[in-house]
Amino acid sequence: MDMRAFVFLWLWYVMLGSAAEGQDRPLRYNTYGAPGLIDMPIASSAEDAELAFSVSSFAGQTRNTLTFQVSPRLSASLRYADLDNILGPGDVFYDTILDRSLALHYRLLDETPQRPAMAIGIADFVGTGIYAGEYVVATKSLPGDLSASLGLGWGRYAGVGGVDNPLGSAFADRPARDFGAGGEVSLDAFFTGDAAVFGGLRWTPNDRVDLAVEYSSDAYPYEDGVSFDRRSPWNVGLTYALRPNLRLSGQYLYGAEIGAQLTYVINPLQPPFGSGFGVPVAPSSGAPDLSRVLEAEGLALRAIRVAGPRADVVIENKKFAPSAQALGRAMRVLARFLPDSVRVVHIALAQNGLVGEAVVIDRAAWRQGEFSNDGGAAFRDAVAFAPPVEVDPVRPASRFTWSVSPYLTPNLFDPDNPLRADAGLALDARWQPRQGVVVAGTLRQKLAGNLDQAARMSDSVLPRVRSDFALYDQEGDADIADLTLAWYAQPRAEVTTRLTFGLLEPMFAGASAEVLWRPAGQTWALGAEINQLQQRDFDGDFGVLDYEVTSGHASLYWEGAAGYGAQLDMGRYLAGDWGGTLTLSRRFANGWMLGAFATLTDVPFDDFGEGSFDKGIVLTVPLSWISGQPRRDVLTRTIRPVTRDGGARVAVEGRLYELTRPLTARVIDDTWGTFWR
Amino acid sequence: MKRLIAMILLAACAPASDPAALRALFDAEQVARLNVPVILLTTEDLATPLIAGAQTGRVQTWQSRDEVQVSEIAGVLIATRGLGHDLMVADVGAGVRAGADQYARHWMHLDGRLQLVRQDAQCRLALQGTQIHQAPLETPLVQVFVETCGGTDPITNTYHMGADGVVWWSQQWVSDQVGMVTLERIAR
Helix, strand or coil, rough: CCCCHHHHHHHHHHHHHCCCCCCCCCCEECCCCEECCCCCCCCCCCCCCCEEEEEEEEEEEEEEEEEEEECEEEEEEEEEEEEEEEEEEEEEEEEEEEEEEEEEEEECCCCCHHHHHHHEEEEECCCCCCCCCEEEEEEEEEECCEEEEEEEEEHHHHCCCCCCCCCCCHCCCCCCCCCCCCCCCCCCCCCCCCCCEEEEEEECCCCEEEEEECCCCCCCCCECCCCCCCCCCEEEEEEEEEEECCEEEEECCCCCCCEEEEEEECCCCCCCCCCCCCCCCCCCCCCCCCHHHHHHHEEEEEEEECCCEEEEEEEEHHHHHHCHHHHHHHHHHHHHCCCCCCCEEEEEEEEEEEEHHHHHHHHHHHHCCCCCCCHHHHHHHHHHEEEECCCCCCCCCCCCEEEEEEEEEEEEEECCCCEEEEEEEEEEEEEEEEECCEEEEEEEEEEEHHHCCCCCCCCCCCCCCCHHEEEEEHHEEEEEEEEEEEEEEECCCCCCEEEEECCCCCCEEEEEEEEEECCCCCCCCEEEEEEEEECCCCCCCEEEEEEEEEEEEEEEEEEEEHHHEEEEEEEEECCCCCCEEEEEEECCCCCCCCEEEEEECCHHHHHHCCCCCCCCCCCCCCEEHCCCCCCCCCEEEEECCCCCCCCCCCCCCCCCHHHHHHHHHHHHHHHHHHCCC | CHHHHHHHHHHHHCCCCHHHHHHHHHCHHHHHHHCCCCCEEECCEEEEEEEEEEHHHHHHHEEEECEEEEEEEECCEEEEEEECCCCECCCCCCCCCCCCCCCEEEEEEECCCCCCEEEEEEEEEEEEEEEEEECCCCCCCCEEEEEEEEEECCEEEEEECCCCCCEEEEEEEECCCEEEEEEEEECC
């Protein structure tokens, strides 16, 4: 028996023969930024919702990975690799490859005292395929702070010691793959070709130190002999936690190279400042009037009517990320001002003149709720939702607002320079002459940055609706990012509309009309939007170019349990192409949102260019989560591996689904824990 | 209102992270001049004076200028606001009284999903002895009670209670992240 077979048999023996130890160590991320030992995967998963950013490098192979624990069992890794000296299929030599890849890891079985955890994974299935491989792997905790993993791999994971595919002759041949333009999914290659065994041990004596040794079945077929000389299948790695969420790793890889890795983890479900700072309204009395006290709380009174035992109130929340917190604060203020004869209060939230469902609060139950032993559960049970009633609006107290704030516009993954950015100051102004009418604009003055240094010009064969972004960055000094007049209306409680005119976004001007039907109590909503657009001049002023287009979409929105959601948009895009966009997302009650989208249109992959079709991820981080301070603003970034012209949509402000979402009973209910906050 | 302004000015002079310096500001003369109920709140990161705010039934809320609120019933902490990982609500269990046998208590916190999470424990209250408490205007004799809740890694709260039921000093658990908070009564 050779040593390799002995090690595998021994690993299998200890995995089956040892009782599980209750280890509670953080997940280890491998050099691919995925759950793993050093180069190989393991069957464990991170805590639900964990986000890991990792950078690893050895022998000119640098991998930058974002891994999201999508659900307790499923994680997805998005990788951007900078690879030097690669010998591709057909012995084609590449000085450098900038490779984007996506990997999925699913834990099939949880670990029990009798059995290891098991996971299945697919690496690099929409990229060039340079890392393409599939695996099943088992991991078991052992006594002595050890854990053992043993797996069977295909594709890249079957480079060393490969044997005939145990899945049978139908899976015996793995189709060849050229690096191509990427973007295409090669389902027919999954679990095909030879298979090979890999495995290893992990030792975590304490919270800071994490040592691993593994047998890697990856032969590094495109790197061996060009970027480094692989001499051994054995790897060792030491990870040290500089902070609980920041880990530094050093590895000795393939008997040849030293590698280093930095991994940073963050979890939207673990806010650094807990429920946040700030306190409810001071309970002293004698304040001048309701509107001003509400305003001091960050709430604007939009309408009020008191009739007998009932009060109807409409509030605009300008301060609190959780909707229920705004309602709780409003109720505290109202309780001080409403006459004792009022026994029931209907409070609805409003935004841009659109009003959401009303929360019906029994005043006596509210009084008992705050310090009740059940944490206000009985009070919550007594709270109902009702359609908003029409109440004469109060003239807005503060109709004009403005702010100056720093901005940062990064452009990731430029083939010549993966990190470009401009930074400067943005002047935002907003005037609401009457409820439902909003005039808003953003003026940007760049102070520093290198976006204008992008030398690569568009080679697109489509109308250049997005790929001329470098020209927009190069021309002009101060830019009017947007300047619009918008009119929001609500013909029925469940139907909202928007009309927007002006400079809609940095690249397009025109008119945009939208309607949204969001039935109360449903998990879905339907919307439609039509836009008549003209491309703006590169200098960021009022001028326009010749290109005109009519675009628009019908949209289906759905939000299921645990914050998982989907959005399907079907229609015409900026380059005149027809198709659809599917967005899958996970939202958290605290305001975090992660999503991934893909757009397929009638533009052939070859005409689209690099990447074959438009896709990317969206990340929204609430600033209240970062700072602990009550505030509503969020940081949203859409990250595309490459910006092309197919499948592009106009980026108009105030789209109705997101605008009215915080006003809904569902969101109020999801954030209810903050009502007494 | 004058008293509030005086206290705020007083507190503004004290480094918020130095409880000893803050405590030293509240000498007998100052406290007599202020003539309002005051407690000093100290956590690992913060020291701030609080004045009495709203009374809702049995619940007394104390408020600082630093946007911190605590609420208590007869000296037992039942809620905090503005500390970050706040105690959303707790019950008082048996309260601070001699001879309380084993009793149930619970604490509720908000998790990252904005849901209230309840933590339950069985508690015992033991009288550890008596001592003289040094307050600026009086030196009451206090009984020292220690409340122990839970089994392994228990929550341990300490109360110094005068004969008239005033809790002059206490150290009570808020949350895993905030840890313990010390509440010292300066003036009744």
